[in-house]
Amino acid sequence: MTKIMNIASNYVDESLEGLCLAHPSLCFVGDERRVIARSQAKDRGKVGIASGGGYGHLPLFCGYVGTGLLDACAVGNVFEGPTVGSALDSIETSDGGAGTLCLIGNYGGDRMNFEMAAAMAGDNDIRTRTVLGTDDVASAGEDEADNRRGVAGLLFAYKCAGAAAEAGEDLETVTRIAQKAVDRTRTIGFALAPCLPPGRDTTAFTVEPGTVDFGMGIHGEPGLWHRPFTSADDLAMEMIDRLMAERVSGMSSKVAILVNSLGASPYEELFILYRGARRLLNERGYEESLTMVGPYVTSMEMAGASISLCFVDEELETLLAAPAGCPFWRTS
Structure with missing residues (x-):
């Protein structure tokens, strides 16, 4: 299959660059240039919402950075989780002083790297909470729902949590709402x-x-x-x-x-x-x-x-x- 690209190793970086050029509301953050964030100034006092995941799913994950949705998103290689450094950059960029919710799919690499990044953010006095998308009913039985993958239903959690954060709700409330959206x-x-x-x-x-x-x-x-x-x-x-x-x-x-x-x-x-x-x-x-x-x-x-x-x-x-x-x- 022929793909519209230059070389495979540059696929993600060149695609992300094109995304930001086409949409000035988005910008790069961090030395790795693997975090997409809102271009507008950070809202002080608003709960931040960070996400992340492998590339190849647009609009998920980084395509939902915007008002009433995500503040920043860490991007990995195609179908690979983002690095700890990118996850940390997304958390720090999202934080406006009221803490950051990490809202990610339930995948081992994503979860592990965001857990480490959240611990590092805590050392810098950034409060974090984590909610995992687990909506894929085919990936585990109902009695093992916590082991399910996060797929398209994660979008509902993005929207509900993002709206709550935009309305000025605190970190605990935004986390509760995100978890309720996931659970339903x-x-x-x-x-x-x-x-x-x-x-x-x-x-x-x-x-x-x-x-x-x-x-x-x-x-x-x-x-x-x-x-x-x-x-x-x-x-x-x-x-x-x-x-x-x-x-x-x-x-x-x-x-x-x-x-x-x-x-x-x-x-x-x-x-x-x-x-x-x-x-x-x-x-x-x-x-x-x-x-x-x-x-x-x-x-x-x-x-x-x-x-x-x-x-x-x-x-x-x-x-x-x-x-x-x-x-x-x-x-x-």
Whole structure:
């Protein structure tokens, strides 16, 4: 597969440079030039929100740096976690004196490096808290939910925590809200074709023509079960059934829904999938408080999609609707 690049070793750095040139609201921070932050002056007294992860998922992670969302984001190589130094830079850049929430996906390298960076930030009198995205229902059973990966549903936590921080809430409140968004969000995805990271000769897994690979990871992890492709409506039913099986008793009948392209699947196909998912939700008595359809969390040119549901309450619904602005998502 031919990629639009110069040399593979410069792929991330040149792409990030282009991102910042195209969007002046973003800038580099730190000697490694692997932290993207807001260009505007830091808001003193506001809780900061830092994130980070491997490259190759735009708009996730660094594409959501902006007002009402992230303050800074550390960027690793393609599908690799950021360094401790970059994680520390993102925490320090985000801090406005009220502490920083580290909101990251539940991946070993990301978690370890942010833990070390948070300890170093503490030595510099920066208070931190950490919330891990764990929305991927296919990556672990319900009794091991803390071991699940963070995938597209992390976006709901970004938005809710970012809105709370922008409203002036303190670190403990912002942390509570982020954790609530994580606890109320479930995601499942499927692949129709894998991606090929730059500089590699083979894909991490294969998908036979005419089949669906369920439960794959956004870093190229292979799926957990496979079946022949039948129809978009059948996919929607299988996904909604799986997500609804974990609805916690007492949750409201309002949901925010994200139908997400993993990179190559176009809007036309996403809307067909969304049509089926919406019909199923309506038949089961659910009302949509927010609808998002598009490539919000990708895995390079992987073909496929994911569906995320956040079972919102009044607090989360208000925060999801609050104003926010970044290069890839804007609400007003």
